[in-house]
Amino acid sequence: MIKAILTILTMLLSLNAFGQVLTAQQATDKLNLVAPSLPFSGTFEQLKYFKVLKHPLKSHGTFDVNKQRLLWQTLAPVKSAVLYENDMLYTINSRGDKKPTPQGSDMSTLIFALLQGKFKELEKVFNLSTDKRRNCISMTPTSEPLSMALNNVVLCGQGGIDKIELFDSKNNKTIIHLQFASQK
Amino acid sequence: MLYLPKKQYLPLGLTQLIVALSLLIYLLLQGKVNLEADILSLLPNEDIEFVSEAENAFFQRYKNSAIIAFSGEDALTAHDKVQKYYADKGWLHRSVGFPELDAVAGLYGSYHGYLLDQEARQALKGGSSLGEAALAKLNNAFDPLTPLFFPLDPTLTTAAFVQAALMQQANSLAIEDGRLVVNDDAKHYVLMLSLPLDELNSMDAVTQLVHAVKDTLTNTQSVYPNLTISYSGIPFHSAENMHQANKEMRWLGGLSAFLIVLIVLWSFKSIRALLAVLVTQLNAVCFGLLALSLLYDSTHVITLVFSITLIGIAIDYSFHVMSTDQKDAVAYSKVRSAVKLGCISTVSGYCAFMLLPMEALEQVGIFIAFGLVGALCSALFIIPYLFSQCTSQSRLNQLGERVSVFLDSARRPTTVIISLLGLLSTLFILTNKQVFNDDIALLNASSEALRKNEAMHQQWFFGTQSQRLILWDSNLELLLEKEEKLIAALKSQSPHISVQALSNWLPSKSRQQENLVLLTEALSRGDFDILAGLLGQPIEVGATSNLTLDVLLKSELSELYSSQYLELNGQHASLIYVNGAETQYIDTVLKNFAKVARVDKAEQLSRVLFEMRHSLLIWFAIALSVFLLVLCVRFDLVSAVKSGIWLLLSCLIGLAGALLLQGSLNLFNFLALVLLVALAIDYFIFYLKCGQERSTALAISLSALSSVFVFGMLSFSQTPAIYSFGYTIMIGIVSIYFVAPLVVKRKA
Incomplete structure (x- = not known):
């Protein structure tokens, strides 16, 4: 009898750990989000944890977003950038050479939506749920090719998004801290 | 000609029919009659055979x-x-769809060091470092390949190689929730x-x-x-x-057969007449098929399509013999002689097909020439017996008289109208900007909706403006090296194009060795020291042997490679897709490569149609010369020239009418001219030999009527090739019918 009660309790606790399913509106309300109006820009600091590395990789840079263009520029340790314009996604190396990437518009649409906390957009490709932390929303991709690249994404903040956590397909973690420039 | 007593006609005729039929059935049962359906085999190019075989093998799965x-x-x-x-x-x-990235990384990660994309090769060859690029890639939070490849290949050069290969896959398919x-x-x-x-x-x-x-x-x-x-x-x-x-065969075939039966029964009032017509057709087809089976290993299916014209010509012989009173020895002898002369001249015309550079048309010539001999045998030996005892000659005479009077009264208006129409037709054809259309779609009766869907789906799977190339060589290494050189040549002037190829996923052995040397040098220069420092251990490359096709074909991604490579007749062949390049540009580049062909089934088939149309034009010129020569030798120069002019005008009217109705002309309009000329030769010969007799006028009227019913009915088909044939015959035969009597003097 005690075993049965313990089993049920364990099951209930583990269900809770998976998080409660949320709608886009509930997720927006939970973070009290006010979407930044376009155009906007800011800086970021990134910590990338690889299982094969003892220490995280640190990088920082800037982002610049307007209606049809997005520039995610890493300034250090190596200058590089991801640019979305004219419906194409490019990587730019330190010499400024621009190269198209196969991820195309899916990835750029994702970055746009993540930076603005557009849960209505994100809901189309992610299952939204609560996170252990009060100011965070956990998101699991529902379709390929996104699920090939990411296992889970967590968006945190109050009033705006200030932290993005990405867990890739090998469960390596990337934490990005965002600092939005004051809007004109 | 050897004289045979009349009593021996029937046994002789029936014997040859039975022998021919039995021999044909024997050959059919023995499998000696082979049909060749590959229309591309008609092209006079020795490489085409291999390309066609390879293309069939590649696309067999689809x-x-x-x-x-x-x-x-x-x-x-x-x-x-x-x-x-x-x-x-x-x-x-x-x-x-999209290959699983995990599987791709697992497979390619083991061969790191051997695999470099074009950009990395160029950088290393120029002495640049790839270390910074690897660090940048490592810091890119949104790159799906980095986490998969980094543990296997810290230089991330293999990831860049796979990314470059994936970029060339042009399809727009994705998988969402397994769909x-x-x-x-x-x-x-x-x-x-x-x-x-x-x-x-x-x-x-x-x-x-x-x-x-x-x-x-x-x-x-x-x-x-x-x-x-x-x-x-x-x-x-x-x-x-x-x-x-099926629908057209049932309706059009059934209706025309019904009308022919009606014509025969109405005019001859006899089942025997119907039997006589059928026996003549059967004998003609038997003779034609026998000749083809004995002379050729395989008969091209297009030969049989062209050979339909035999039906139209063979039936005329029956009508001429049946409509002549056998008791009138002079008239009957004239008809027999005209049938023989008609046969000789038509056979000579069809023999001109043998001068053309296409075996299929040579086969058409053989089939019809022998078929006409069969029809002649039947007309001379079987029909006289079958029909002699039951002809209601007075009725036929009455009918012939009426037709003859009608044709007499139509002489003047015919001369004016046909001359005027001939002139207008010539002007119309000469001033038309786009007279010819050799599009293979002429042979296709598929609906517009299906064709649109096909184009849309092809674009999803193979990208826009996709061209297919087949490359082949005696061994795999040579093939891959050729692919690499070809892709480099294609991209040298059009860097924006994408090329799906086996060598994107499997570089040649020589290139892999070269890559390893370049990367080993970079490592010893210290290009990747920062990465090695982060890992806390030195980076090694080339621990295994190079990547081979065997490894790829045994992997779970084998479908990706096997769809682009095969071994055929001891040759190694690959299929590559080029997207975004103009056809002319590709063709220019291909001129510098051996054993490479751009394959475009529709374009190749259209070329076959174009070549055949040209061959038929040459034939037309030769046949017209033969026709004039026969008439000149057998009759006189004036009759020959007059007949030639009327025939030419009728052909032009037939073509112009078809051009007006169709908007352009094609091979099948010219094929119709072949039949038109063959029929016209007989019409002119009969008038010149027998004069405008009642029996001649009647036989030619019945023959023209049957041709209009059989071939004119084809105008109602939905397939452009078939209705083109129908229009030309229908218009041309009406003109020939009216102009043929003009070559002889008015009946007294």
């Missing part, structure tokens, strides 16, 4: 494939429902079927199965009215064409 796409409201529900139904039937094709989808203006859920058509023994069974697939879609559409379903694939084309051919 022969029974069909693509179905659902979009609009309820697309997902409808897709899932239909998918389950087809899965239960075992019709679903195994999954296609194949295309996201363009709308979201399409796609199903790929592999129908078990090879297990079915008849075309009817194939058509039924395809209809079962279509029925499911129709039912689904009725349940979800706001759903849009598009389908394509060879089975649907086959079924539509088969359905169309």
Whole structure:
């Protein structure tokens, strides 16, 4: 009898750990989000944890977003950038050479939506749920090719998004801290 | 000619018919009559045979494939429902689409060091470092390949190699929740079927199965009215064409056969007359087929299509013999002599086909020449016996008289009208900007909707403006090296193009060795020291041997490679897709490469039609000369020239009429001219030999009427090739019918 009660309790606790399913509106309300109006820009600091590395990789840079263009520029340790314009996604190396990437518009649409906390957009490709932390929303991709690249994404903040956590397909973690420039 | 007593006619005629028929049946049963259906084998190019075989082998897997796409409201529900139904039937094709990145990384990561993309090769050759690029890639939070490849290859050069290969895959297919989808203006859920058509023994069974697939879609559409379903694939084309051919054969064939029977019965009032016509046709076809079976290893299917003209010519001999009173020895002898002369001149004309550079047309010449000899035998030996005792000659005389009077009264208006029409036709053809159309679509009776779907689905799978090239060589290494050189040449002036090729995924052995040397040098220069420092251990490359095709074909991604490579007749062949390049540009680059061909079935088939049209024009000139020569030798120069002019004018009127109705001319209009000339030769010879006698006028009228019914009925077909033939014959034969009596003097 005690075993049965313990089993049920364990099951209930583990269900809770998976998080409660949320709608886009509930997720927006939970973070009290006010979407930044376009155009906007800011800086970021990134910590990338690889299982094969003892220490995280640190990088920082800037982002610049307007209606049809997005520039995610890493300034250090190596200058590089991801640019979305004219419906194409490019990587730019330190010499400024621009190269198209196969991820195309899916990835750029994702970055746009993540930076603005557009849960209505994100809901189309992610299952939204609560996170252990009060100011965070956990998101699991529902379709390929996104699920090939990411296992889970967590968006945190109050009033705006200030932290993005990405867990890739090998469960390596990337934490990005965002600092939005004051809007004109 | 050897004189035979009349009593021996029938036994002789029947004996030759039975012998010919038996021999043909024997050859058929022994499998000695082989049909060659590959229209490309008509092209005079020795490389074409291998390319055609390789193309067939590459696309064999798609022969029974069909693509179905659902979009609009309820697309997902409808897709899932239909998918389950087809899965239960075992019709679903195994999954296609984007390769699993995990599997790609697992496979390629083991061969790091050997694999470099073009950009990395150029950088290393120029002495630049790849260390910074690897660090940048490592810091890119949104790169899906980095986490997969970094533990296997810290230089991330293999990841860049795979990324470059993936960039060249032009298809727009993705997988969402296990479903194949295309996201363009709308979201399409796609199903790929592999129908078990090879297990079915008849075309009817194939058509039924395809209809079962279509029925499911129709039912689904009725349940979800706001759903849009598009389908394509060879089975649907086959079924539509088969359905169309069946329908036309039933209606047009049935109606024309009925009308011919009616003409024979109405004019001759005798079942024996009908029997005589049938025996003549049977004998003609037997002779033609026998000659082909004995002289050629295989008969081209296009030969049989062209040979339909035999029916139109052979029936004329029956009409001439049957409409002449056998008791009138002089008239009967004249007709027999005219039939022989007509046969000799037509056979000579068809023998001109043997001068053309195409075996299929040579076969047409042989078939018709021998077929006409068969028809002649029947007309001379069988018909006189079959028909002599039951002819109601007075009725035929009356009919002949009426026709003759009518033709007499029409002489002046005919001269004016045909001369005027001939002139206008010449002007119309000469001033028309786009007279010819050799598009292979002329042979296709598929619906417009199916053709549109086909184009849309092809674009999803192979990209826009996709061109296919087949390369081959004696060994795999040479083949891969050739691919690499060709791709470099194609991209040297058009860097924006994408090329899907085996060498994107498997570089040649020499290139892999070169890559390893370049990367080893970079490592010893210290290009990747920062990365090695982060890892806390030195980076090593080239620990295994180079990547081979065997490894790829045994991997779970084998489908990706096997669809682009095969071994055939001791040669190694590969198929590559070039996207975004102009055809002319590709052809210019290909000139510098051996054993490479751009394959475009539609374009190649159109070229066959073009070449055949040209051959037929040459034939027309030769046949006209032969015709004039025969008339000149047998009659006189004036008659020959007059006949030649009227024949030419009638041909021009036939072509101009068809051009007016169709908008352009094609091979099948010229094929119709072949029949028109063959019929016209007989008409002119009979008038010149027998004068405008009642029996001649009647026989020619019946012959013209039967040609209009048999071939004119084809004008109602949905297939452009068939109605082109029909229009030309129908218009041309009417003109010939009226102008033929003009070469002899008015009846006294």
